[in-house]
Amino acid sequence: MTYVIAGGGLAAAKAAEALREQGYDGRLVLAGAEPHLPYERPPLSKSYLQGKSERDKIFVHDAAWYAEQQVEVLTGTSVTAVDRAAHQVTLSDGARLDYAKLLLATGATPRRLPGDALYLRSVDDSERIRDVLARASRVVIIGAGWIGLEVAAAARAAGVEVTLLESDGAPLLRVLGPRLGAAFADLHRDHGVDLRLGVKVEEIAGGVRLADGTRVEADAVIAGIGVEPDTRLAVAAGLKVDDGVVVDASLRTSDPDVFAAGDVARAYHPLLGTHIRVEHWANALNQPAVAAAAMLDREASYDRLPYFYTDQYDLGMEYTGYVRPGEADDVVIRGDLDSREYIAFWLAEGRVVAGMNVNVWDVTDDIKTLIRAAAPADRAKLADPAVPLTEALA
Numbered sequence: 001m002t003y004v005i006a007g008g009g010l011a012a013a014k015a016a017e018a019l020r021e022q023g024y025d026g027r028l029v030l031a032g033a034e035p036h037l038p039y040e041r042p043p044l045s046k047s048y049l050q051g052k053s054e055r056d057k058i059f060v061h062d063a064a065w066y067a068e069q070q071v072e073v074l075t076g077t078s079v080t081a082v083d084r085a086a087h088q089v090t091l092s093d094g095a096r097l098d099y100a101k102l103l104l105a106t107g108a109t110p111r112r113l114p115g116d117a118l119y120l121r122s123v124d125d126s127e128r129i130r131d132v133l134a135r136a137s138r139v140v141i142i143g144a145g146w147i148g149l150e151v152a153a154a155a156r157a158a159g160v161e162v163t164l165l166e167s168d169g170a171p172l173l174r175v176l177g178p179r180l181g182a183a184f185a186d187l188h189r190d191h192g193v194d195l196r197l198g199v200k201v202e203e204i205a206g207g208v209r210l211a212d213g214t215r216v217e218a219d220a221v222i223a224g225i226g227v228e229p230d231t232r233l234a235v236a237a238g239l240k241v242d243d244g245v246v247v248d249a250s251l252r253t254s255d256p257d258v259f260a261a262g263d264v265a266r267a268y269h270p271l272l273g274t275h276i277r278v279e280h281w282a283n284a285l286n287q288p289a290v291a292a293a294a295m296l297d298r299e300a301s302y303d304r305l306p307y308f309y310t311d312q313y314d315l316g317m318e319y320t321g322y323v324r325p326g327e328a329d330d331v332v333i334r335g336d337l338d339s340r341e342y343i344a345f346w347l348a349e350g351r352v353v354a355g356m357n358v359n360v361w362d363v364t365d366d367i368k369t370l371i372r373a374a375a376p377a378d379r380a381k382l383a384d385p386a387v388p389l390t391e392a393l394a
């Protein structure tokens with residue numbers, strides 16, 4: 001009996017680990033398209049991009065671990081097709097492999113623009129951009145999302161002039177809303193970033209040309225405009241796909257022998273009562289244990305709240321929870337936005353649905369408790385640093 005993992009990122013590695021931990025002792029094959037063993041991506045836009053961490057620190061496990069665990073890792077090998085009726089996958093080298101259970105952990109790929117821009121997804125991308133930052137005097141970054149902002153911070157740390165272009169009226173507008181988006185705009189402007197909001201890029205060529213005709217010259221253009229889930233295999237195999245491979249709370253697809261986890265999965269979240277796709281490290285870290293249990297025909301359900309973190313300059317933050325699209329406007333702040341030491345809470349119908357602690361630590365569990373309570377919060381208590389967070393319910 002063979003279990004196959006299609007994909008070679010964090011979710012894939014954690015799935016292999018979880019299957020062995022949970023007692024699966026059959027043949028286990030992990031096929032990953034990249035030429036590397038599975039590694040963690042968060043450092044690629046932070047410490048690794050800034051030359052502050054070593055390459056061997058980013059790998060989830062070393063080669064010896066996979067050998068000990070008898071996980072057959074096929075690097076540089078894509079799964080090119082899934083034949084669900086025959087329970088067989090085809091690999092890019094032409095080989096065919098029978099599977100009893102299959103996990104799709106194919107992740108996501110950057111959205112691209114026409115023209116000559118750099119993108120940041122892989123360790124090779126990170127090294128390329130690091131080399132560019134070492135030589136460039138000016139770069140343009142397109143997109144003030146998490147990746148764009150972190151690359152802007154790395155570029156400033158390298159002494160490079162940065163023009164950061166964003167089509168919305170604030171960085172991270174859709175996630176954080178206008179008030180907190182503006183706080184991130186201030187952060188970057190305070191560090192010398194030329195942030196231009198509400199602009200549209202018309203052409204990328206030796207810099208960029210904006211829709212209003214303005215040209216911004218640069219030594220390199222780096223784009224971070226979001227990712228698309230890599231659902232090609234699932235689509236071709238006729239699985240249910242809707243901006244991600246649709247799975248239930250146990251991470252099972254519309255085929256009982258095929259599962260999905262990580263960036264590629266749109267999973268039913270029992271607490272939120274809806275399907276969500278999460279493009280965060282903690283999700284790729286934790287979902288695989290549930291997928292592994294389900295692959296072993298055990299009861300399992302993934303109901304962790306989404307969690308995300310970022311580091312930019314001297315700002316560190318953690319974000320916990322989920323704000324439904326278009327509901328990021330009702331915010332209560334505990335602390336001081338200007339000194340960049342605060343917790344922001346997003347409310348929907350009076351209840352806390354998400355919290356972001358900025359340069360304030362060890363509050364994630366309390367924020368989770370508030371969200372899980374799903375009860376109306378007392379806004380004054382929420383805003384008052386003297387009141388323990390767990391007492392902030394109405």
Ligand SMILES: Cc1cc2nc3c(=O)[nH]c(=O)nc-3n(C[C@H](O)[C@H](O)[C@H](O)COP(=O)(O)OP(=O)(O)OC[C@H]3O[C@@H](n4cnc5c(N)ncnc54)[C@H](O)[C@@H]3O)c2cc1C
Pocket residue numbers: 006007008009010011012031032033034040041042043044045077078079080105106107108109120121122147230233261262263264278279280281282284307308309310311
């Ligand atoms: C630069 C960067 C910084 C980030 N920083 C943070 C952060 O600070 N905090 C945070 O929470 N999250 C962060 N993230 C997001 C986080 O890294 C992702 O959520 C996580 O990598 C998802 O893991 P995954 O295994 O699902 O997918 P991926 O990491 O995308 O891995 C999927 C792998 O599968 C391979 N693959 C695709 N198709 C096939 C196929 N058909 N056959 C075989 N292999 C295939 C791909 O090549 C890839 O190697 C960051 C991401 C990036 C790129």
